[in-house]
Amino acid sequence: MTYSQLELKNQICFPFYSVSRLITKAYKPFLSKIGLTYPQYLVMMVLWESDGMRINEIKEKLFLDTNTVSPLLKRIESMGLINRTRSNEDERSVIVTLTKKGKELKELASPIPEQMLEGLAHEGITVEEISNLRNTLNNWIKALSDNKNDNKIK
Amino acid sequence: MTYSQLELKNQICFPFYSVSRLITKAYKPFLSKIGLTYPQYLVMMVLWESDGMRINEIKEKLFLDTNTVSPLLKRIESMGLINRTRSNEDERSVIVTLTKKGKELKELASPIPEQMLEGLAHEGITVEEISNLRNTLNNWIKALSDNKNDNKIK
DNA sequence: CAAGTTTATATCGTAAACGACATAGTTACA
DNA sequence: TGTAACTATGTCGTTTACGATATAAACTTG
Numbered sequence: 462m463t464y465s466q467l468e469l470k471n472q473i474c475f476p477f478y479s480v481s482r483l484i485t486k487a488y489k490p491f492l493s494k495i496g497l498t499y500p501q502y503l504v505m506m507v508l509w510e511s512d513g514m515r516i517n518e519i520k521e522k523l524f525l526d527t528n529t530v531s532p533l534l535k536r537i538e539s540m541g542l543i544n545r546t547r548s549n550e551d552e553r554s555v556i557v558t559l560t561k562k563g564k565e566l567k568e569l570a571s572p573i574p575e576q577m578l579e580g581l582a583h584e585g586i587t588v589e590e591i592s593n594l595r596n597t598l599n600n601w602i603k604a605l606s607d608n609k610n611d612n613k614i615k
Numbered sequence: 616m617t618y619s620q621l622e623l624k625n626q627i628c629f630p631f632y633s634v635s636r637l638i639t640k641a642y643k644p645f646l647s648k649i650g651l652t653y654p655q656y657l658v659m660m661v662l663w664e665s666d667g668m669r670i671n672e673i674k675e676k677l678f679l680d681t682n683t684v685s686p687l688l689k690r691i692e693s694m695g696l697i698n699r700t701r702s703n704e705d706e707r708s709v710i711v712t713l714t715k716k717g718k719e720l721k722e723l724a725s726p727i728p729e730q731m732l733e734g735l736a737h738e739g740i741t742v743e744e745i746s747n748l749r750n751t752l753n754n755w756i757k758a759l760s761d762n763k764n765d766n767k768i769k
Numbered sequence: 770c771a772a773g774t775t776t777a778t779a780t781c782g783t784a785a786a787c788g789a790c791a792t793a794g795t796t797a798c799a
Numbered sequence: 800t801g802t803a804a805c806t807a808t809g810t811c812g813t814t815t816a817c818g819a820t821a822t823a824a825a826c827t828t829g
Contacts, residue, residue, distance in 0.1 A: 464721065466728035469660050469676065473745050474638040474653070474731075476752035479678050481635035482786075483759035484628040489787095499628070500815065506623050517777060522623065524633050529816050531779055536814080553777040553824045567618065574620035577628075584758035590751070591627050597748065598630035604738035605637035636816075643817095654785065671807060681808055683786050689809095690784075707794045707807040775826070786815080796805070 487580060491573045495566060501537055502570070504530075508543065508559050509567045515554045516545075524606060542566060641734060645727045649720060655691055656724070658684075662697065662713050663721045669708045670699075678760060696720060 469475055485499045492502055500523075507522050508514065514522075520530045534557060537543050542563035548554035578588065623629055639653045646656055654677075661676050662668065668676075674684045688711060691697050696717035702708035732742065 464663065464725055467660055467721065467725060468664050469657070472660070472728070473735075473749055474635070474642060475657060476749055476756060477631060477635040477638055478653075478657075480752050480755045480759065481628070481631040483678065483756065484631055486787090487759060488628060498814065499632070503623070503629060503632075506621055506626070509618065510622050515777085520777095524637065525815095526817065527778055528780080528818080533815075535779095551777080551825075555778065567621065571618055571621060574626070581627075581758070584761065586755065586758055594751065595627055595630055597744070598634050601634045601740065602630060602637065604735070604740055605634065605641060607738065640817090652784065669807085674807095679785095680787065682788080682810080685809055687785075705795075705807080709808070770829105772829095773827085776824080778822085778824105780821075781819085783818090784816085786813100788813090789811085791810075792808085794806080794808100797803085799800100799802090 488573070488577065491576055495569045495573075496540070497566075497570075500525075500529075500533055502573075504533060504537060505542065505563070505566065505570065508557060508563065509570075512559050512564075514557055515548065516557060517554065519557065524602070642727070642731065645730055649723045649727075650694070651720075651724075654683075654687055658687060658691060659696065659717065659720065659724070662711060662717070663724075666713050666718075668711055669702065670711060671708065673711065678756070 465471060488499055488502070492499060497505065503523055504519060507519050516527065516530060516534065519534075520527055523530070525533075534543065534545065538545055541560055544558050544560055545555050546558070548556050578591070581591065582588070619625060642653055642656070646653060651659065657677055658673060661673050670681065670684060670688065673688075674681055677684070679687075688697065688699065692699055695714055698712050698714055699709050700712070702710050732745070735745065736742070
């Protein structure tokens with residue numbers, strides 16, 4: 462028996478894990494300029510796209526759980542970028558809205574995607590490749606987040 | 616101005632980030648059976664492949680920094696799976712070796728890759744797709760970890 | 770309509786990640 | 800040879816992830 466499947470180079474999760482961390486690292490110089498971490502940037506993108514979301518909607522968009530999102534939002538709130546208010550229709554829900562400062566940050570963030578694409582292009586990664594990969598990865602997300610629901614049934 | 620590039624669905628990092636977390640989550644039931652977290656499993660795979668590595672080599676294989684690997688190894692050591700000893704040739708280096716228990720764990724871990732592949736196949740993800748993706752991702756890793764070296768020059 | 774269940778959010782504890790900084794050993798070179 | 804630069808590892812503090820658990824509001828169903 463060779464155990465070759467246990468070798469790092471034959472793993473599929475490991476490349477995902479590494480690329481994810483390395484890309485996040487590549488974002489860092491741009492994000493630190495506007496004072497956000499990568500997960501905070503994700504939350505802000507969700508809100509820039511659709512202000513006034515419930516926490517539940519944010520959490521589902523990002524495939525995160527409340528125990529991650531809750532403190533994350535708390536920190537973003539303490540930075541003065543968002544407000545959290547209880548919903549009137551459903552007192553369990555919390556509505557997250559952008560403050561003036563939070564809305565203004567969008568302008569500062571707007572060049573980041575372009576700058577990241579330029580950086581990747583500089584490393585020989587084309588827009589086509591990125592586009593293809595995005596489709597593939599979205600299928601994986603669909604497959605894996607369905608899988609997650611299987612666990613709920615247990 | 617539409618800001619469409621700031622929409623979540625147009626990001627490339629976000630799918631990587633999500634897939635990485637979702638796959639790690641998919642590993643969890645298998646790994647918890649043998650008492651490892653995903654990063655601990657990575658370290659063990661490196662050592663099963665090549666016992667007696669220096670911390671520096673482990674850290675480079677995994678694209679991690681010492682401030683992540685150091686406590687990680689400490690925890691694995693406290694589980695009795697590895698030993699850490701200073702190198703004689705270079706007193707700065709620490710050699711990591713598997714204990715008997717650490718070597719035996721390989722046998723328990725050996726079915727995991729197959730089980731993961733079955734799980735993915737069940738979600739409609741083929742071995743061919745995984746293989747192609749692995750090649751693509753390895754290119755990204757190369758590109759992004761080169762990029763990292765640029766920062767060192769600064 | 771009361772009791773059990775579900776849902777939305779939050780808190781706590783542990784393990785990663787990682788920037789900043791510390792320390793001891795090694796190398797280089799003036 | 801001595802001192803500056805570099806290397807390998809480690810610690811500390813902050814932020815993520817996430818399992819387990821708590822709490823309050825809203826549903827559901829007998």
